[in-house]
Amino acid sequence: MRLNIPIPLRWGDLDAYGHINNVETLRLVEEARVRAFWHATGERTGDELPTAILELSAESEVWSLVARTEIEYLLPMPYSSAPIDVEVWLGRLGGASIEVCFALFSPLGVTPRLLYARAATTIVTVDAASSRPVRFPKHLTEAWAPYREDPIHFTRR
Amino acid sequence: MRLNIPIPLRWGDLDAYGHINNVETLRLVEEARVRAFWHATGERTGDELPTAILELSAESEVWSLVARTEIEYLLPMPYSSAPIDVEVWLGRLGGASIEVCFALFSPLGVTPRLLYARAATTIVTVDAASSRPVRFPKHLTEAWAPYREDPIHFTRR
Amino acid sequence: MRLNIPIPLRWGDLDAYGHINNVETLRLVEEARVRAFWHATGERTGDELPTAILELSAESEVWSLVARTEIEYLLPMPYSSAPIDVEVWLGRLGGASIEVCFALFSPLGVTPRLLYARAATTIVTVDAASSRPVRFPKHLTEAWAPYREDPIHFTRR
Amino acid sequence: MRLNIPIPLRWGDLDAYGHINNVETLRLVEEARVRAFWHATGERTGDELPTAILELSAESEVWSLVARTEIEYLLPMPYSSAPIDVEVWLGRLGGASIEVCFALFSPLGVTPRLLYARAATTIVTVDAASSRPVRFPKHLTEAWAPYREDPIHFTRR
Numbered sequence: 001m002r003l004n005i006p007i008p009l010r011w012g013d014l015d016a017y018g019h020i021n022n023v024e025t026l027r028l029v030e031e032a033r034v035r036a037f038w039h040a041t042g043e044r045t046g047d048e049l050p051t052a053i054l055e056l057s058a059e060s061e062v063w064s065l066v067a068r069t070e071i072e073y074l075l076p077m078p079y080s081s082a083p084i085d086v087e088v089w090l091g092r093l094g095g096a097s098i099e100v101c102f103a104l105f106s107p108l109g110v111t112p113r114l115l116y117a118r119a120a121t122t123i124v125t126v127d128a129a130s131s132r133p134v135r136f137p138k139h140l141t142e143a144w145a146p147y148r149e150d151p152i153h154f155t156r157r
Numbered sequence: 158m159r160l161n162i163p164i165p166l167r168w169g170d171l172d173a174y175g176h177i178n179n180v181e182t183l184r185l186v187e188e189a190r191v192r193a194f195w196h197a198t199g200e201r202t203g204d205e206l207p208t209a210i211l212e213l214s215a216e217s218e219v220w221s222l223v224a225r226t227e228i229e230y231l232l233p234m235p236y237s238s239a240p241i242d243v244e245v246w247l248g249r250l251g252g253a254s255i256e257v258c259f260a261l262f263s264p265l266g267v268t269p270r271l272l273y274a275r276a277a278t279t280i281v282t283v284d285a286a287s288s289r290p291v292r293f294p295k296h297l298t299e300a301w302a303p304y305r306e307d308p309i310h311f312t313r314r
Numbered sequence: 315m316r317l318n319i320p321i322p323l324r325w326g327d328l329d330a331y332g333h334i335n336n337v338e339t340l341r342l343v344e345e346a347r348v349r350a351f352w353h354a355t356g357e358r359t360g361d362e363l364p365t366a367i368l369e370l371s372a373e374s375e376v377w378s379l380v381a382r383t384e385i386e387y388l389l390p391m392p393y394s395s396a397p398i399d400v401e402v403w404l405g406r407l408g409g410a411s412i413e414v415c416f417a418l419f420s421p422l423g424v425t426p427r428l429l430y431a432r433a434a435t436t437i438v439t440v441d442a443a444s445s446r447p448v449r450f451p452k453h454l455t456e457a458w459a460p461y462r463e464d465p466i467h468f469t470r471r
Numbered sequence: 472m473r474l475n476i477p478i479p480l481r482w483g484d485l486d487a488y489g490h491i492n493n494v495e496t497l498r499l500v501e502e503a504r505v506r507a508f509w510h511a512t513g514e515r516t517g518d519e520l521p522t523a524i525l526e527l528s529a530e531s532e533v534w535s536l537v538a539r540t541e542i543e544y545l546l547p548m549p550y551s552s553a554p555i556d557v558e559v560w561l562g563r564l565g566g567a568s569i570e571v572c573f574a575l576f577s578p579l580g581v582t583p584r585l586l587y588a589r590a591a592t593t594i595v596t597v598d599a600a601s602s603r604p605v606r607f608p609k610h611l612t613e614a615w616a617p618y619r620e621d622p623i624h625f626t627r628r
Contacts, residue, residue: 008165010184010187010188010191011187011188011191011195011329011330012184012187012188012329012335012337014329014330015325015326015328015329015330016325016328016329016330016332016393017534017536018330021326022497022501022537022540023326023494023497023498023501026494026497027167027169027494030167030168030169030493030494031167031168031169034167034168035238038168039238063488065488065544065547066493066544067543067544067627068541068542068543068544068625068627068628069493069540069541069542070539070540070541070542070628071539071540071541072538072539073536073537073538073539076536079330081192081196122627154539156538156539156593157539157541168486168487169486169492169494171486171487172482172483172485172486172487173482173485173486173487173489173550174377174379175487178483179344179380179383180337180340180341180344180483183337183340184337187336187337220331222331222387222390223336223387224386224387224470225384225385225386225387225468225470225471226336226340226383226384226385227382227383227384227385227471228382228383228384229381229382230379230380230381230382233379236487279470311382313381313382313436314382314384322479324498324501324502325501325502325505325509326498326501326502341481341483344481344482344483345481345482345483348481348482349552352482353552395506395510
């Protein structure tokens with residue numbers, strides 16, 4: 001099962017080629033990840049995704065850090081006022097690391113549906129004070145288990 | 158009359174102080190301006206704002222350039238998954254320049270409503286080839302006239 | 315007296331018009347300000363500017379916040395591998411606020427010398443815990459006094 | 472043989488964790504790549520790297536696009552006023568694609584020398600009008616051949 005997360009673009013994401021810049025594309029991936037798994041402290045509104053249970057705060061005792069990212073750019077992405085449609089799932093679910101997978105599609109309703117890019121990011125949780133790895137608590141891995149699918153098979157390595 | 162434009166935040170807009178960075182706040186202002194007055198070429202969906210009639214394209218014969226910006230930061234802005242509520246109106250409507258005014262409020266439904274920042278941006282239209290000023294066509298100024306209100310009275314000059 | 319601070323550009327600062335984006339221009343202003351007045355904790359190398367005596371750290375007890383910014387864009391700024399030449403001085407030096415002025419010039423050695431933009435930013439110092447204004451200590455205002463010049467006379471208001 | 476390219480940081484590259492943000496780290500990689508292989512049109516000053524022979528312009532008939540990026544984050548990167556030291560070399564040199572490799576080290580003179588991140592980016596050249604692949608001309612591959620070394624062996628896949 002995958003999450004579908006609408007991620008709005010900004011005109012400022014364009015670069016001099018008139019496409020969404022490849023680095024900014026990873027900003028979109030970051031935002032999809034944040035919305036998939038984190039909730040802002042003190043801000044739970046009931047609208048969060050069921051997976052949004054990590055605490056998003058620099059004051060949190062456990063920090064979630066990005067250990068690696070891989071991305072393939074398949075089609076140039078134009079600016080549009082409609083948000084792109086980002087599919088998010090878990091490729092690997094380890095004790096202290098998860099691999100989050102992303103497929104960035106054209107906005108809902110645009111035909112044909114275009115796959116602009118696909119990416120995978122490995123997240124590790126560490127103790128904020130000691131920087132040592134921390135295992136994900138069981139209630140997290142249980143909440144995320146339904147979103148476990150095959151990892152991306154990157155073809156351009 | 159003012160436009161109310163929802164502008165989503167990104168976690169990456171935060172800086173090391175844990176607030177939406179003051180420069181990124183102007184990125185939000187830019188995006189509100191783009192959504193208020195421009196439409197992407199070939200992308201008209203019928204959902205655009207009635208004011209979104211400038212053509213947003215580097216290939217356009219007329220370019221809209223920012224001549225000045227002024228902004229007052231009134232309250233630190235936190236990240237939230239809900240978009241902030243940006244009020245947009247025209248403070249001055251000249252022949253070849255307009256002053257666009259912005260008030261950046263907390264997301265709809267948050268109480269009390271907070272005014273994070275207010276800003277004004279002067280836009281001039283120039284010929285893309287010659288860089289010389291171009292007058293706004295009459296159908297633009299007519300479409301925008303209902304959104305003419307008093308300019309911002311900046312208090313910290 | 316003014317500081318001259320070289321600020322490198324990035325290709326990614328360009329927008330779809332092929333100019334350094336007007337919001338990114340304020341990122342350049344921010345970086346000039348940081349280099350003019352702050353030093354990173356534990357990083358003093360002896361090369362800092364004599365004015366770089368504010369502590370740059372979110373853990374610092376006193377935070378320096380931007381209260382307002384005003385900028386006039388005079389010429390489109392292209393990307394260049396050479397850093398632009400930013401002149402920095404103090405327009406006003408109050409008890410708990412300073413106005414920092416900026417003139418963004420073309421890279422040293424480029425003729426004719428071009429003034430791309432000029433900007434002013436008001437900085438206030440607040441107690442990190444209470445958010446209440448804090449007076450600049452006397453050794454700061456003394457170190458900064460030589461860089462006091464006339465504020466910018468903005469012509470496009 | 473590797474190029475050593477100093478890439479300045481910006482305070483605004485920090486995120487709410489107080490580290491250089493992982494997405495901004497790819498902005499640093501982009502800038503190192505631009506400085507290694509491109510020159511701005513009409514701007515040749517004689518100081519360019521011997522490898523900087525691609526034309527950097529949206530008006531160019533051949534565009535260089537990023538097809539994929541992979542990055543491993545090894546250590547948190549702090550802000551510093553000194554530029555980081557980025558080693559750049561070619562991991563693979565194909566007919567119409569190159570793999571550019573990057574190792575992002577602490578600023579020169581900082582001891583011990585720290586490896587913050589390593590990355591590889593695949594660049595393809597395409598015809599700007601047709602988007603079809605274009606072979607790198609022979610004078611490019613000859614100029615770049617000395618900088619051919621082993622690709623990065625990523626360990627966290």
